[in-house]
Amino acid sequence: MQALAVRAEGLEKVFGEGEVEVRAVRGVDLEVRPGEVVLIMGPSGSGKTTLLSMLGAMLRPSAGRVEVDGVDLASLAEKKLPVFRAQRFGFVFQDFNLLSALTVRENVELALNLAGVTGRAARARRAASSRSRARRAARVPP
Secondary structure, three states, rough: OOOOOOEEEEEEEEEHHHHHHHEOOOOEEEEHHHHEEEEOOOOOOOOOOHEEEEOOOOOOOOEEEEOOOEEHHHHHOOOHHHHHHHOOOOOOOOOHHHHHHOOOOHHHHHHHHOOOOHHHHHHHHOOOOHHHHHHHHOOOOO
């Protein structure tokens, strides 16, 4: 049997408490194998972003557990999470989350640096290898 890329068991996330308590995610179990494509759909406010944030080690669950490549995310200290994320995940945020003071190329270089990839000029050339990407790479994001 193939090892799992991601496993979630009994995943829950609660925000607030008492009268203002919101249960954003309730009892999610999920297994994803390497190479599998998973789509998460639902109406606005149904917990999709919260679930993805927990699966991607950006938000700690209130209950349950998440394993990525066999590593229990709860076992990682907060200081270790950015490196873990950079080495295992690729996030595309709705707002892009680019630094407006940097060009697209510099934003890519920054992400690669965080992932531990070295050789700045070579990385930037590879990341913007096609002509159209190369032209866009010199732009500053809006």
